[in-house]
Amino acid sequence: MFDAAVPTVDAASVPADGALLDVREQDEWDAGHVDGAVHIPIGQVVARLGELPEDPLYVVCRVGGRSAQVVQYLVAQGREALNVDGGMYAWEAAGRPMVSSSGSQAFVL
Structure with a gap:
């Protein structure tokens, strides 16, 4: 269960120049991600705190x-x-832009 006090924001409300951290695994990132996001899989976040924007x-x-x-x-x-x-999924549904690592059509895996 998650703490109801986790600060949240709607995908459509994330500023275009906001610092986005994507914590999904590599295959998910490769399929589709936000251009300019920082990719650090969840299992590596603690070790890579210094890389956070x-x-x-x-x-x-x-x-x-x-x-x-x-x-x-x-x-x-x-x-x-x-x-x-x-x-x-909400990012995609809000029509926000995504790219794939291969240059093909981006999608959420």
Whole structure:
């Protein structure tokens, strides 16, 4: 279960120049991601904290579960982080742009 107090933001409300952290696995990232996002899989976040962009951080995964865990951790570390509600599925549904690693049509895996 997730803490109801996890700060969240609607996918459509993430600023175009917002610092986006994608915590999905490599195959999910390759299929479709936000151009300019920082990709650090959830299992590597703690070890790679120094690579995180400036606050506020908008954290995304496929549907919002993994990113909510990362947001809880980052907030506990004193960072300003928000969970993108509904994850990449909500991002795609909101018509926000995505790219794939291969250059083919991007999709949410």
